[in-house]
Amino acid sequence: xxxxxxxxxxxxxxxxxxxxxxxxxxxxxxxxxxxxxxxxxxxxxxxxxxxxxxxxxxxxxxxxxxxxxxxxxxxxxxxxxxxxxxxxxxxxxxxxxxxxxxxxxxxxxxxxxx
Amino acid sequence: xxxxxxxxxxxxxxxxxxxxxxxxxxxxxxxxxxxxxxxxxxxxxxxxxxxxxxxxxxxxxxxxxxxxxxxxxxxxxxxxxxxxxxxxxxxxxxxxxxxxxxxxxxxxxxxxxx
DNA sequence: GTGCTCGCTCACCCCGAGGTAACCACCCAC
DNA sequence: GTGGGTGGTTACCTCGGGGTGAGCGAGCAC
Numbered sequence: 001x002x003x004x005x006x007x008x009x010x011x012x013x014x015x016x017x018x019x020x021x022x023x024x025x026x027x028x029x030x031x032x033x034x035x036x037x038x039x040x041x042x043x044x045x046x047x048x049x050x051x052x053x054x055x056x057x058x059x060x061x062x063x064x065x066x067x068x069x070x071x072x073x074x075x076x077x078x079x080x081x082x083x084x085x086x087x088x089x090x091x092x093x094x095x096x097x098x099x100x101x102x103x104x105x106x107x108x109x110x111x112x113x114x
Numbered sequence: 115x116x117x118x119x120x121x122x123x124x125x126x127x128x129x130x131x132x133x134x135x136x137x138x139x140x141x142x143x144x145x146x147x148x149x150x151x152x153x154x155x156x157x158x159x160x161x162x163x164x165x166x167x168x169x170x171x172x173x174x175x176x177x178x179x180x181x182x183x184x185x186x187x188x189x190x191x192x193x194x195x196x197x198x199x200x201x202x203x204x205x206x207x208x209x210x211x212x213x214x215x216x217x218x219x220x221x222x223x224x225x226x227x228x
Numbered sequence: 229g230t231g232c233t234c235g236c237t238c239a240c241c242c243c244g245a246g247g248t249a250a251c252c253a254c255c256c257a258c
Numbered sequence: 259g260t261g262g263g264t265g266g267t268t269a270c271c272t273c274g275g276g277g278t279g280a281g282c283g284a285g286c287a288c
Contacts, residue, residue: 016220017144017213023220027246030131044265058246060266070224080254081264091223098215099131105212106130106137109205110184141276158235172276174236194284195234 023069023095026062028054030099033088036072037096041087071095137183137209140176142168144213147202150186151210155201185209 024030028051035050036042042050048059063086066072071092077083088096138144142165149164150156156164162173177200180186185206191197202210 015148016217016222017148019220019223020216021138021144024135030135034129034131045263055247055249056266057248057268061246076265079264081256082254082266084265094223095219098219101212101215102134103130105209106133108130109133109208159233162235169277169279170236171238171278175276190235195286196236196284198235 020095020098023066023071024099026065028058028062029066032059032062032066033071033092033096033099036086036088036092041085044084044086047086066092134209134212137180137185138213140179142172142176143180146173146176146180147185147206147210147213150200150202150206155199158198158200161200180206 024033031051031054032047035047039046039050044059044063047063048054048056051059063072063074067074071089073087073089073092075085075087077085138147145165145168146161149161153160153164158170158173158177161177162168162170165173177186177188181188185203187201187203187206189199189201191199
């Protein structure tokens with residue numbers, strides 16, 4: 001709403017941010033979302049190449065978690081060689097939009113440390 | 115570095131979100147920001163009471179990191195017993211506002227995982 | 229004296245996220 | 259046969275964020 005009201009929902013979460021933080025809490029999660037935002041349909045190997053430094057194990061586990069959280073959609077075509085396509089769900093797109101102000105804050109702020 | 119084909123600022127950050135994630139990446143960071151948002155000027159012990167479960171060590175270190183990142187302001191009154199007040203800087207308030215869409219996303223989304 | 233408050237600091241430990249590397253099954257090009 | 263590419267899985271290990279508990283230094287209440 002206009003302003004946020006009282007914290008503390010019944011499930012122990014305070015204000016919804018921690019719910020979101022659980023979803024994007026992995027080291028590469030936001031980068032995966034960002035990559036899928038800029039390149040709507042990507043295969044596993046393409047994502048790996050878009051995220052230099054990520055390992056296959058971590059990419060696979062993060063993608064499965066994002067899928068379980070309903071923000072990433074996975075389509076597997078049963079061919080050889082295997083072909084799997086990942087894309088953002090509607091919820092994932094909304095999450096990405098919700099991340100834009102945060103990205104803007106990160107870009108606009110003065111450099112403090114580093 | 116800068117092997118990413120799209121955004122890629124000189125410091126290796128991609129889209130500003132990872133800058134923000136470094137600031138709010140601690141387990142309790144967003145909750146501290148939230149608490150300071152709802153209770154603009156709080157002392158150490160008050161914050162501790164507002165965040166059940168946090169330890170003094172973690173609260174202290176997180177507050178110092180947030181202060182170093184320029185989002186929290188710390189004022190120490192040299193009295194006995196000690197009195198230290200924490201508040202959000204302008205940048206911290208902007209960060210909190212940038213977190214609101216994320217909080218809204220977290221509140222509005224359907225519950226996916228238990 | 230004993231204990232409490234306040235805002236920390238220090239030393240120690242633990243566990244899990246994430247990194248490393250090997251392996252799988254399948255096909256194609258050489 | 260060798261190598262590359264597909265999308266993973268498995269076992270192992272490291273490292274540091276965060277938890278645990280103690281202590282400090284000054285003053286006040288009892």
